[in-house]
Amino acid sequence: QSALTQPASVSGSPGQSITISCTGTSSDVGGYNYVSWYQQHPGKAPKLMIYEVSNRPSGVSNRFSGSKSGNTASLTISGLQAEDEADYYCSSYTSSSSSYVFGTGTKVTVL
């Protein structure tokens, strides 16, 4: 299976909002509400930020929100903060192989 497509980098100033896209197909992102998002700081394990497209785990800031339209899912970070600078990955179930796939990853830079 092919990795989901994400922009390589997204940047924004403190306080601004940014959106990261995650594009797949009708066999994965578009076909199921099993999209999740992970944040990864350098040298650290990934951290779950969003699951089932738009649900936030306990303890995750409400500045993080998720959505989906067709074959593209999105992660929005509002009120951007320095601590949000990290790599972000989306993931989805894929029916083409009854397994799962990650996105290509997006580096978020806070200017």
Add this chain to the structure above:
Amino acid sequence: QITLKESGPTLVKPTQTLTLTCTFSGFSLSTSGVGVGWIRQPPGKALEWLALIYWDDDKRYSPSLKSRLTITKDTSKNQVVLTMTNMDPVDTATYYCAHIQSTISPHFDYWGQGTLVTVSS
């Protein structure tokens, strides 16, 4: 609380078989819906989903690596083992194991710290 920890060799030679163990606490793999998965990340590159095993022994594999991977569980020891055959330098990566709470909501909510495996002669 839920914790996971990966263990195994840090260095393997090309063509060898890699065996990694994920030892966990705070949950049981005999609980309905629960699963444990493996994910890897080559240095400077993206995450790659490898395999997962559910409480009922349902196993899923990455299509591109399926022929080389085997995932098993030992419920009594709270361990999940991943074996990967015919290792190559391109398999050099940090390998993570992670917890899945439910088959109907398959996301990784807890992760191990990861273990770096280098493939080199």
